[in-house]
Amino acid sequence: MKVILYMAMTANGLIAKEDDDVWFVSKNSWKSFEKLMKKCGNMIIGRRTYEISVKDGTFPYSCFNVVMTKQKIENKWGDKVVFTNKKPEEVLRFLKKKGFKTAFIGGGGTLNASFMKEGLVDEIYLDVEPVVLGKGIRLFADSDFEAKLRFIEIKKLSKNEVQLHYKVVKQLFRHKQN
């Protein structure tokens, strides 16, 4: 199964402010994000991103929503939402069993890192917003991985924003073990 990670970020690689504010994410980027998410038919998010989305009224998304958490959270959303404590690889197997061909990873930084660390991400889309921030939440939380990327495409989302599309080079993937 193909795994796509899609994030909007500042020019210095932050996906939100320290207080989770994402004011810098443009409408164009949201539209593009939603389009690909709907095409994939699913989205995997971390528990913090879930809680923020509930607060701002965007949850559940118009797709099959998988929320990863080690906590027991009551599902009051129906059968389009699943809370799971499965490992990243198991989550992908679960989605494959449900008939999805592509898994869509929708953040945040901790969740992104846990999939990268296992070498499970095939493609990365990054919408680069014309903003830098001194503090904030990183695209990938601190984690022990290294990956090479191959450039696929650059798209202009607006006069001021670009979308980078990369393939993760799996053969060169090395996860350093201490």
Ligand SMILES: NC(=O)c1ccc[n+]([C@@H]2O[C@H](COP(=O)([O-])OP(=O)(O)OC[C@H]3O[C@@H](n4cnc5c(N)ncnc54)[C@H](OP(=O)(O)O)[C@@H]3O)[C@@H](O)[C@H]2O)c1
């Ligand atoms: N700019 C963008 O495109 C974009 C997109 C999405 C999110 N965001 C931002 O990202 C921020 C949230 O990122 P974050 O790093 O703080 O949190 P996060 O990744 O959304 O959530 C972290 C939590 O998810 C669960 N989790 C993550 N990986 C897991 C794994 N492998 N197995 C089991 N559970 C796992 C854990 O929940 P438990 O603690 O419950 O076990 C963990 O504490 C927010 O500010 C949000 O606005 C930005």
